[in-house]
Amino acid sequence: MNMIEFKNISKIYEDNTVALKKINLVIRKGEFLFLVGPSGSGKSTFIKLLIKEIDESNGNIYIAGRNISNLKSSRIPQLRRNIGCVFQDYKLLPNRTVFENVAFALEVIGKPTYEIKIRVPQVLKLVGLYSKLNSYPHQLSAGEQQRVSIARAFVNRPPILLADEPTGNLDPGTSEGIMKILSRINLIGTTVLMATHDRNIVNSMRRRVVELEEGEIIRDQKRGVYGD
């Protein structure tokens, strides 16, 4: 089953910079895909299009077979509930504890309290932070903060997880821990798409690699490496 499909997607920003040129790409359910390429090659645009933070200029995007290109704005929240997002800067709320940060993602989509009380500890065990659920983000290391952010993205069990440079601020050892968690999430059946600069990680994981350059796909390789 095709989880994500880009058909002739182009994105031209208002200042006329061309971010993506006629991209065609199919990502199947349960795949783990690295999106690589230099800064400005279109990786972030790719991710923003998927969560409809921005709209494509041309083409259609299908998620689980449904065309999201003409989605009504009132349906966007529903789409985002099915796509977990992890960012380089974690986007944690500093005045909430680990538990509250993760629970927040369920509260704001109207999940009942009893469900939150079950799901949050579960996902915190998955990322190995169950012992720190009452800590505040500033009391955690960078790697721990990123794991909280992954827990928040995954607590609603979305079929797709997007990660934009999740190891960008982390040292190699810590990054490895993050990759283990992402692999575990992928093993459960989640489609994972990760944009990265991190050569070592890509080379050690040996997953599908799609390389972008100036808005075009220049390489799509199964069990690939970062490239030269």
Add this chain to the structure above:
Amino acid sequence: MVRTRYFFSETFTSLKRNFFMGFTAITTVAITLFIVGFFAIIVYDIQGIMSSIKSQVELRVYLKDNISEELKEYIEQEIISWEETESVEYVSKDIALERFKKQMEGSNILKEIDGNPLPASFDITLNNPEKIDQVELRFYDRDGNFIEGVDDVIYERKVVKPLFSITAIIGTIAFLIIIVLLLAAIVLIFNTIRLSIYARRKEIEVMKLVGATNWFVRIPFLFEGFFEGFIGSIISIILLFFIGNFLLIKGERAIVDIMRIKELAIVGSGNVMLYVYVGVLVLGGLIGILSSVIALRRYVKV
């Protein structure tokens, strides 16, 4: 009902978390609305004093010396029966002379006065001084002469007319000041609430990212804006109550003693203070919600 509980608990926990911003917003509402309310009371009293000064304008009807007692009585009854008449006082020749002597004490004029040249008069106070022209006309007959027994009718024409325009000007200025104060209050409160929402744009960003609907994002902020406006106006009402009942009331009592004015905000019979309180409360709540609505329109569309 899970959601209603979420909105309430979210409003209060967020007030707790963002204590400083909430405190600033509440203080801003309290202070600005207090100033507006305070000024409204002062302006009301000034208006009361002005209209009372206007109403103290008198019309004086001089009577001929040879007027019969019956005619004098008749004219007096006639004046009393008019709806414009607030009160009427008969000043006899003797009283008039006495008052004149008092006024002119020490002056040489008194030595030259022989007998009593001063006429008796009716001093009429009108309840609506703007009708002074109409009342004056009643002392003339069709040919434009004074009616029998009346020698002359005077009032301080020169004083009365400017007095009306001064009152109108003061009224307009006071109204403008209140409007300006109100606008300043609205802008100040709006900015504070907008700032508190801006300070939490990260929270809004995360909410949008995990798929919260727009209303789910907005409602806690609207509650918060309303709550801040509401609490702020309660505080300003308490301030107004104490300032009014322990400070302004003394001034008003003095004014009542000196000028016999009835219509003042606090000591008066009208429920002026109640209107001020209700007005402040409604304004506070409305400004709170509206500020949130406008500020959210900028930050919620991620």
